[in-house]
Amino acid sequence: MAVVFVGVLGSDLGVSQGEPHFARQLHRMAFTSVLDLTSVDFVADAHEAAVLRIADLLRHPDDLANKLPLLRKKVAMERASVEAQLKTVMEGQLDGTQRGIDALRNCRAETARVRDALAHMDGLCAEPQNAIKNYTLIKRMSRTHQNFVATKAMVEQFQLINQQLQRIQHLLEEDAVKTIGPAESLLFVHYQLQQLSSFRDATLVKARGCSSDVINTLNSMFKKLEQIEYKFDIYLWNLAKVTVELVKAGYSSAVVRMVKVIEAEERADEMAAIEEEESERAHMRRSRTVKSYRIRFFDVLREAIQEEMRILYDANRNDTAELLRAADGVVDTLIIVNDDVVPLFPKRYNIFHFFVLEYHRAIYEITKKLCEGDLDPATILQLIKWVRDYYANMSARLDVSEDLLEPRLLDGREEELMGEYITLVRSKLTEWLSNILQTETVDFLERRNPPETDGTGQYLLTGSVIIFQMFNQQLDVVATSSRGQLLHDVVMECCNVLDEFQAAWVKILDQEYAKFVAKANDLAEGLVEYTMALANDSLRSSEFSETISRRLEGMTDESVRQAVLARVRSTMDGFMRIAKRGQQILVDIVMSDIQPALNFLHCQQWYEQDIMRLIVGTFEDYGDDFQKHLSEYVYGKVTSELLDRYLVAYIETFKNKNAKYKMPTAVERMHSDLELVLAFFVKTKNAKRAKASFEVIEKIIALLEANPRMVFLDFYALWKAYPDIPLEFIEKLLGKRDDLDKAQLREIMESCRAKAKEERQENVPPTIFSKISMK
Structure with missing residues (x-):
C-alpha cells in the first residue's frame, strides 16, 4: 500500500529531476507523511484486517475458481476510488500551503519597508536644529504660547471659582437639610469639588517658587473651597452613619x-500614590493628599453602630428584660443588611461580614456590662436564654455560625452563670422555707386557733401552697431559658427544699405525738385537728407534685427527663409518707382513748356496764370529725386502719387477765357488741368489706359458744381460715369458759393439736393473728 501511494503521488505531481526545488521538497514531504502513516503497527493491523477479509470472502476451495475474478475487479475499482479521493485531498492541501507561503513572503517585504521608513524618520528627527531654520526661536515661541494658554485657563478658572462654589454650596445645603433623603446632588457636588481640588493642588504646585504673599493670596482664595470640602465630608459621613436607615426608607x-x-x-488616591512615587524620584512635592475614604467610611460605620448600641443600653440599662428585647432588633437589622444593603456595595467591601462583626462586638460589650454587677436569678436566666436564642437566630436566619462570632458572648461563662443561678435559687428557697416553717410550725405547736378550712370544711395548712407556688415560679422562669441541665438542677434544688420541708414536719409531728403519749404538761390542745390538717396538706402536696411531674414530662429534654421525673416522684412519695404518718397518729390517738375500755372487755365490769357502747361512742365522735374535716382519701385510709387496729385490739381483749366467759351470757353480749361496732364501721366503709373484716370475730365467738363435744368442728373452721392462729391462743380462750373443766379442755386441745399437726401447711401467708402477741 505504501508503495502504491508513493507511486500515485509521484505520478500525479509530475516530479522530476528538472522540477524546481520547491516541488521536490513537497514530494519529500508527501513521501515522509506516507511513511509515517505506514508505521509497523499500521502495517500489522492492515495485514491482519486483510487476512480476515480474505478469509471471509473465500470460505471454500471452490471460491478460488468462482469468485476470484469478480473479487479482483471489485478490489481494482475500490483502489481506483481511493486513489482519486487521495489525489483530490492532496491537491487541496498543496494549494493552501502555497497560499500561506505567498502571504509570508509579502509580509516579510512589508516589514522591511516599514523598518526602512522608521529609520529614515529617526534620521530626520536626530538633528532638527540643523534641518529647521530659526528652530530655537520657534521652540521658545511655542513654549510661550503654551504658558499663555495655561495662564489664560487658570485666570478663567479663578474668575468662575466663586460662582461654582456658590452653586455647589447651595446644592450641598439642599441635600444636607434632610439626611434621610435621596441625596440627588451628591455625585455632581463631589465631581465639582474634585475638579476644583485638582485645580487648587495644581495651582499651589506651580506657585511653590513664588513669594509668600502670592502663596497667602492663593490660600485665601481657596479657603472657601476648603470649607465646602469640610461640609461635604460631614454630610457624606452623616450619610454613611445612616446607611441602613436610608435603605429602610427606600433611598x-x-x-x-x-x-x-x-x-x-x-x-x-491610587493615582496620587503613583504620582508620589514619581515625585520622590524627581524630588518634587506631591499635589494631592491621600484621603482614604473607604477606611474612613468603615470607621464611621463602626462609630455609628457603637453609638446606636450605646444609646440602646443607656435607655434600658435599668430594665434588663427590655434591654435584651431591644437588642433582638440586631438580627432584624442584619437581615436588611444581607438582603438590601449588600447588593449596593462592591464584593470586596465584604459589607455584611463587617456589620455582623461590629454589631456582635457591640452586643458583647452590652452583655459584658450586664455581667459586671450583681445579677439576680431572673436576670441570669434571661441573659443565658437570650444568648442562646441570639446564636440560634444568627445561624437559622442569617446562616452565620457561632464559630464566626468572636469574641464569645459572656466569655464562655454560661456554666459559671448557671452555677451562680443555682446558688441563688438554693439561697432563696432556703430563706423562703425557713420563713414558711417558722410561721407554720408556730401555729402547729401553739394551736391557739383551729386550723384553716377550705370551702368543704377540710382542715388545711397554707405552707404547701406557698412552697409549690415557689416551685412553679422557678419552673416558669427556668423553662424559658433551658429544657436541659439547668432545668434539671433547678428541679433538684426545689426537691431538696421540699425534702427539708418534709423532714421538718415529720420531726415536729413525732415530737408532738411523743408529748401526747407522755401526757406532757406543755402539750397544747388541738393535736388531732392540726394532725388532720397536716395529713390533708400532705396529700394535697402529693397532688401538686403529680401535677408538676406531668408538666415536667413535656418541658424537659429526653436526656434529663427520667432523672427529673424520678426525683419529683421521690418527693411525692415523701408527702405521702407524711400523710400516712398523720393517719397512723390519728388512729393511735383514737386507740389510746378506747384502750382503758378495751381493758375491761370480758371482765366483770363488762357484765355490769355497756362498755362497747362507750367505745363505739368514742369512734363516732372521732369519726364525725374525721369525716367532716379530712379529705375523702385520708378519711378512707384512717377508717380502714382504725378497723384493722380495732380488730387486732379486740382479739387481744380475749386474753385480758381478768377475762371470764360466763356462758351463755358472755356470748350473747359478744354478739350484741359485734352488732354495735359493725354498725359503726359499715357507715364508714363498704358494708361488704366491713362484714368480711369481722368474720374472724364471728368465728372466735362461734368457737366460744360451741358445744364442748362440737368445739373441734368450730376450731377446724377457724384454723382453716387462719392457719397461723396460735394454739396457745385457742387454749387460753377456751380455758376462760366457765362450762369446761380441765379434762374436757385437755381432750379438746389434744384433738386440735392432732388435727393441726396432720394438716400443717408450709409457707402459710400471714393473717391478722400474725399481729397478736401471745405474752
Whole structure:
C-alpha cells in the first residue's frame, strides 16, 4: 500500500529531476507523511484486517475458481476510488500551503519597508536644529504660547471659582437639610469639588517658587473651597452613619451615590500614590493628599453602630428584660443588611461580614456590662436564654455560625452563670422555707386557733401552697431559658427544699405525738385537728407534685427527663409518707382513748356496764370529725386502719387477765357488741368489706359458744381460715369458759393439736393473728 501511494503521488505531481526545488521538497514531504502513516503497527493491523477479509470472502476451495475474478475487479475499482479521493485531498492541501507561503513572503517585504521608513524618520528627527531654520526661536515661541494658554485657563478658572462654589454650596445645603433623603446632588457636588481640588493642588504646585504673599493670596482664595470640602465630608459621613436607615426608607440610590463617591476617591488616591512615587524620584512635592475614604467610611460605620448600641443600653440599662428585647432588633437589622444593603456595595467591601462583626462586638460589650454587677436569678436566666436564642437566630436566619462570632458572648461563662443561678435559687428557697416553717410550725405547736378550712370544711395548712407556688415560679422562669441541665438542677434544688420541708414536719409531728403519749404538761390542745390538717396538706402536696411531674414530662429534654421525673416522684412519695404518718397518729390517738375500755372487755365490769357502747361512742365522735374535716382519701385510709387496729385490739381483749366467759351470757353480749361496732364501721366503709373484716370475730365467738363435744368442728373452721392462729391462743380462750373443766379442755386441745399437726401447711401467708402477741 505504501508503495502504491508513493507511486500515485509521484505520478500525479509530475516530479522530476528538472522540477524546481520547491516541488521536490513537497514530494519529500508527501513521501515522509506516507511513511509515517505506514508505521509497523499500521502495517500489522492492515495485514491482519486483510487476512480476515480474505478469509471471509473465500470460505471454500471452490471460491478460488468462482469468485476470484469478480473479487479482483471489485478490489481494482475500490483502489481506483481511493486513489482519486487521495489525489483530490492532496491537491487541496498543496494549494493552501502555497497560499500561506505567498502571504509570508509579502509580509516579510512589508516589514522591511516599514523598518526602512522608521529609520529614515529617526534620521530626520536626530538633528532638527540643523534641518529647521530659526528652530530655537520657534521652540521658545511655542513654549510661550503654551504658558499663555495655561495662564489664560487658570485666570478663567479663578474668575468662575466663586460662582461654582456658590452653586455647589447651595446644592450641598439642599441635600444636607434632610439626611434621610435621596441625596440627588451628591455625585455632581463631589465631581465639582474634585475638579476644583485638582485645580487648587495644581495651582499651589506651580506657585511653590513664588513669594509668600502670592502663596497667602492663593490660600485665601481657596479657603472657601476648603470649607465646602469640610461640609461635604460631614454630610457624606452623616450619610454613611445612616446607611441602613436610608435603605429602610427606600433611598437605596443615595447609598449607591455614596459608594460611587468613595470609589472615585479611592481611584484618586491610587493615582496620587503613583504620582508620589514619581515625585520622590524627581524630588518634587506631591499635589494631592491621600484621603482614604473607604477606611474612613468603615470607621464611621463602626462609630455609628457603637453609638446606636450605646444609646440602646443607656435607655434600658435599668430594665434588663427590655434591654435584651431591644437588642433582638440586631438580627432584624442584619437581615436588611444581607438582603438590601449588600447588593449596593462592591464584593470586596465584604459589607455584611463587617456589620455582623461590629454589631456582635457591640452586643458583647452590652452583655459584658450586664455581667459586671450583681445579677439576680431572673436576670441570669434571661441573659443565658437570650444568648442562646441570639446564636440560634444568627445561624437559622442569617446562616452565620457561632464559630464566626468572636469574641464569645459572656466569655464562655454560661456554666459559671448557671452555677451562680443555682446558688441563688438554693439561697432563696432556703430563706423562703425557713420563713414558711417558722410561721407554720408556730401555729402547729401553739394551736391557739383551729386550723384553716377550705370551702368543704377540710382542715388545711397554707405552707404547701406557698412552697409549690415557689416551685412553679422557678419552673416558669427556668423553662424559658433551658429544657436541659439547668432545668434539671433547678428541679433538684426545689426537691431538696421540699425534702427539708418534709423532714421538718415529720420531726415536729413525732415530737408532738411523743408529748401526747407522755401526757406532757406543755402539750397544747388541738393535736388531732392540726394532725388532720397536716395529713390533708400532705396529700394535697402529693397532688401538686403529680401535677408538676406531668408538666415536667413535656418541658424537659429526653436526656434529663427520667432523672427529673424520678426525683419529683421521690418527693411525692415523701408527702405521702407524711400523710400516712398523720393517719397512723390519728388512729393511735383514737386507740389510746378506747384502750382503758378495751381493758375491761370480758371482765366483770363488762357484765355490769355497756362498755362497747362507750367505745363505739368514742369512734363516732372521732369519726364525725374525721369525716367532716379530712379529705375523702385520708378519711378512707384512717377508717380502714382504725378497723384493722380495732380488730387486732379486740382479739387481744380475749386474753385480758381478768377475762371470764360466763356462758351463755358472755356470748350473747359478744354478739350484741359485734352488732354495735359493725354498725359503726359499715357507715364508714363498704358494708361488704366491713362484714368480711369481722368474720374472724364471728368465728372466735362461734368457737366460744360451741358445744364442748362440737368445739373441734368450730376450731377446724377457724384454723382453716387462719392457719397461723396460735394454739396457745385457742387454749387460753377456751380455758376462760366457765362450762369446761380441765379434762374436757385437755381432750379438746389434744384433738386440735392432732388435727393441726396432720394438716400443717408450709409457707402459710400471714393473717391478722400474725399481729397478736401471745405474752
